Amino acid sequence: MTKCRALLISCSALMLILDAGCKKKTPPPPPPPAPAPAPPAANKPVINYFTAEPTTVSSGQPSSLRWSVNDANNVQIDNGIGQVSPNGRRAVYPTATTTYHMTATGPGGTAESDATVTVSAPPPPPPPPPAAKSTPAEILARQVQDVHFDYDKSDIRPEEQATLSADATALKTIFSMDPSFVVTIEGHCDERGSAEYNIGLGDRRSAAVRDALVGMGIPGDKLKTVSYGKERPICTDANESCYARNRRAHFSAGQ
Amino acid sequence: MRNLTLSLLLIGAATGSVTWLLGQQISGQIEKNPGKPRVAVTDFQASGAAAPLIAAFNTTVANDLASSPVLNLVPKTSYPLQPPQQPSDLIPGVAPPGTGSVAIQAKRLTDWSLPPVTANYLGIGYGAEDRGMFVAFGWFYSTATNLPSIQQAQIFGKIYTASLDEAGAIDAGHRYAADILAQLGGKSLVGTRIVFVSDRTGSKEIWVMNWDGTAERQLTRYNSLSSFPSASPDGRMVAFTTYASGTPAIQMLSIDSGRKLPFYNQRASMNSFVTFTPDSKRVIFSSTAGGGPAQLYMANVDGSDLHRITASGGIEVEAKINPKTGADLVDVSGRGGMPQIYQMTMEGTDVRRISAGTGEATNPSWNPDGAHIAFAWTKGFEPGNYNIFVMDVASRQTTQLTANEGRNENPTWAPDGAHIVYASKRGRQSQIWVMNADGTGKRQLTKTGNNEKPFWVNAEQ
Numbered sequence: 185m186t187k188c189r190a191l192l193i194s195c196s197a198l199m200l201i202l203d204a205g206c207k208k209k210t211p212p213p214p215p216p217p218a219p220a221p222a223p224p225a226a227n228k229p230v231i232n233y234f235t236a237e238p239t240t241v242s243s244g245q246p247s248s249l250r251w252s253v254n255d256a257n258n259v260q261i262d263n264g265i266g267q268v269s270p271n272g273r274r275a276v277y278p279t280a281t282t283t284y285h286m287t288a289t290g291p292g293g294t295a296e297s298d299a300t301v302t303v304s305a306p307p308p309p310p311p312p313p314p315a316a317k318s319t320p321a322e323i324l325a326r327q328v329q330d331v332h333f334d335y336d337k338s339d340i341r342p343e344e345q346a347t348l349s350a351d352a353t354a355l356k357t358i359f360s361m362d363p364s365f366v367v368t369i370e371g372h373c374d375e376r377g378s379a380e381y382n383i384g385l386g387d388r389r390s391a392a393v394r395d396a397l398v399g400m401g402i403p404g405d406k407l408k409t410v411s412y413g414k415e416r417p418i419c420t421d422a423n424e425s426c427y428a429r430n431r432r433a434h435f436s437a438g439q
Numbered sequence: 440m441r442n443l444t445l446s447l448l449l450i451g452a453a454t455g456s457v458t459w460l461l462g463q464q465i466s467g468q469i470e471k472n473p474g475k476p477r478v479a480v481t482d483f484q485a486s487g488a489a490a491p492l493i494a495a496f497n498t499t500v501a502n503d504l505a506s507s508p509v510l511n512l513v514p515k516t517s518y519p520l521q522p523p524q525q526p527s528d529l530i531p532g533v534a535p536p537g538t539g540s541v542a543i544q545a546k547r548l549t550d551w552s553l554p555p556v557t558a559n560y561l562g563i564g565y566g567a568e569d570r571g572m573f574v575a576f577g578w579f580y581s582t583a584t585n586l587p588s589i590q591q592a593q594i595f596g597k598i599y600t601a602s603l604d605e606a607g608a609i610d611a612g613h614r615y616a617a618d619i620l621a622q623l624g625g626k627s628l629v630g631t632r633i634v635f636v637s638d639r640t641g642s643k644e645i646w647v648m649n650w651d652g653t654a655e656r657q658l659t660r661y662n663s664l665s666s667f668p669s670a671s672p673d674g675r676m677v678a679f680t681t682y683a684s685g686t687p688a689i690q691m692l693s694i695d696s697g698r699k700l701p702f703y704n705q706r707a708s709m710n711s712f713v714t715f716t717p718d719s720k721r722v723i724f725s726s727t728a729g730g731g732p733a734q735l736y737m738a739n740v741d742g743s744d745l746h747r748i749t750a751s752g753g754i755e756v757e758a759k760i761n762p763k764t765g766a767d768l769v770d771v772s773g774r775g776g777m778p779q780i781y782q783m784t785m786e787g788t789d790v791r792r793i794s795a796g797t798g799e800a801t802n803p804s805w806n807p808d809g810a811h812i813a814f815a816w817t818k819g820f821e822p823g824n825y826n827i828f829v830m831d832v833a834s835r836q837t838t839q840l841t842a843n844e845g846r847n848e849n850p851t852w853a854p855d856g857a858h859i860v861y862a863s864k865r866g867r868q869s870q871i872w873v874m875n876a877d878g879t880g881k882r883q884l885t886k887t888g889n890n891e892k893p894f895w896v897n898a899e900q
Contacts, residue, residue: 336777376823378801378815378848380667380712381771381778383687384725384733384754387709409708410686415664
């Protein structure tokens with residue numbers, strides 16, 4: 185053992201002995217902690233700006249809220265927006281004039297601000313399109329129905345009377361809408377008879393319808409007649425159904 | 440010999456198959472026109488540029504003669520093989536018996552008047568090209584043996600010049616046949632035409648063509664509906680119905696120039712169906728001018744001086760004036776119900792129905808003889824099933840000319856009284872056909888579009 189080492193051991197042992205042996209003295213109480221320094225006074229939150237742009241919109245059109253807040257740790261905007269970051273912007277689409285209220289809170293206090301978006305009255309809607317007004321030609325095409333005939337006959341069948349009456353009513357409407365309107369009653373035949381005789385027969389059919397309508401009060405000078413015989417069929421099938429369709433008086437516009 | 444002659448005559452009368460000719464007896468040939476002369480016409484030969492055309496010439500001559508009622512054309516199968524071609528080929532006299540050369544060379548007129556040919560008349564000739572034209576030399580001889588010389592036996596000899604093409608050869612053939620027919624009392628069809636209706640341009644217009652279907656020419660361009668043509672007996676005017684002014688109205692045109700001729704239409708919903716008097720100076724037509732159903736009216740050919748003919752209470756259409764007498768007319772009337780054919784005087788008196796009264800009878804047309812009409816009739820068939828019939832007006836006896844060949848209507852007679860032109864609709868299309876007056880020889884004339892309502896026009900007078 186070296187001299188230093190031996191010294192150290194003996195010192196340590198000595199200290200232990202001393203420590204154990206020195207319990208007789210009470211150490212002094214530590215000093216009380218130093219009082220915490222008074223925190224510095226907090227800044228009040230400052231709303232640098234809270235604006236809406238544009239300030240006037242039409243209903244449903246966007247406006248942009250913009251803000252900048254200092255010293256706040258909670259920034260809220262009402263009207264459903266909620267908490268926002270201290271600096272920001274938000275598009276809003278008010279349908280009525282709305283004042284947005286911002287509340288900025290922080291350790292220093294609270295700040296509030298308002299931004300109002302005025303919703304101007306919407307432009308009047310365009311008037312609804314006018315209801316389609318029937319023209320005489322339209323009434324003629326849609327409401328004045330063909331009158332049909334038996335083979336080789338030009339007399340008006342009883343079952344055609346209802347059609348004739350409805351036609352008369354529609355024609356009266358037409359002529360009151362347009363007193364200068366003229367209607368041509370065409371006489372037609374099915375394809376079986378001779379072409380020559382059918383010119384004569386078609387003429388009888390158009391005349392019969394014209395006479396019946398005049399009897400119902402339609403002015404005769406507004407009704408012209410023409411026979412097309414079998415020259416203008418609306419179908420060409422060789423069956424009774426097509427023949428029956430072709431045996432007709434048909435109404436067309438003008439002379 | 441006389442007893443034999445007499446008994447053969449009786450047998451001939453009984454069987455109808457033996458004909459007396461020049462005191463000679465023939466047997467076994469059914470004659471188309473009993474009692475009419477027998478005519479032989481050789482097949483003409485040609486050389487050079489005319490050679491390819493001569494067949495058309497020969498066929499035309501044969502067709503025209505075969506369809507005539509005034510002669511019997513002897514079939515070429517009985518002809519000698521090397522017939523004469525010109526007068527200088529002919530030698531007089533009778534072939535000596537047993538010569539054996541008769542059947543081949545036949546240079547004697549008696550080779551043609553004796554069996555097997557047994558012709559009363561002989562046509563010979565040939566074709567050639569001359570200075571760029573087709574030329575046919577045609578002669579016509581009587582074979583009667585009592586004539587003193589060959590020159591005296593010649594009835595005519597003519598040169599027929601035409602264009603050096605098939606149409607020219609056909610035209611020359613028509614003219615040669617017409618000259619033969621004229622000798623034997625037949626009316627020729629040369630120069631006659633047919634006016635008709637065609638929709639081939641997209642609308643119904645009036646057209647004209649030669650009687651054989653050639654040279655179709657459009658007469659109207661109204662882009663409307665024009666139909667129901669008829670022609671004046673002088674062959675110059677066509678009258679028809681047109682919707683060009685809105686309602687059916689009458690229009691008259693010159694066939695040759697196409698120039699409109701004046702016709703004053705009555706204020707009426709319908710003016711239609713013109714027929715001419717034989718002198719082509721006045722007309723009868725249908726009009727609703729009096730109110731009520733269409734009635735018959737007479738006027739001058741320009742529509743002036745109108746007076747009414749009928750007041751029947753029924754539809755009166757298709758009046759046709761008797762071309763021979765000019766004293767009566769037939770028309771189609773619905774006065775009794777379905778359309779039937781009636782006859783009456785030009786004053787509208789003495790009205791009588793001549794069609795049977797069943798079905799629908801329409802489209803009457805007079806034979807130039809003024810004694811027969813052709814018409815369209817459904818007879819006992821369903822409406823629309825029309826056929827062509829011919830009626831002897833005096834006896835009302837009626838013959839059917841078409842059957843099971845589509846819908847047949849609008850017959851009109853040729854000026855020779857031996858042919859009828861008509862419209863036949865088989866399937867969807869109507870075409871114009873011609874036939875002999877007995878219903879044989881039906882031939883289609885038109886092909887393009889729908890063609891209908893033909894009317895045979897006389898040669899211009």
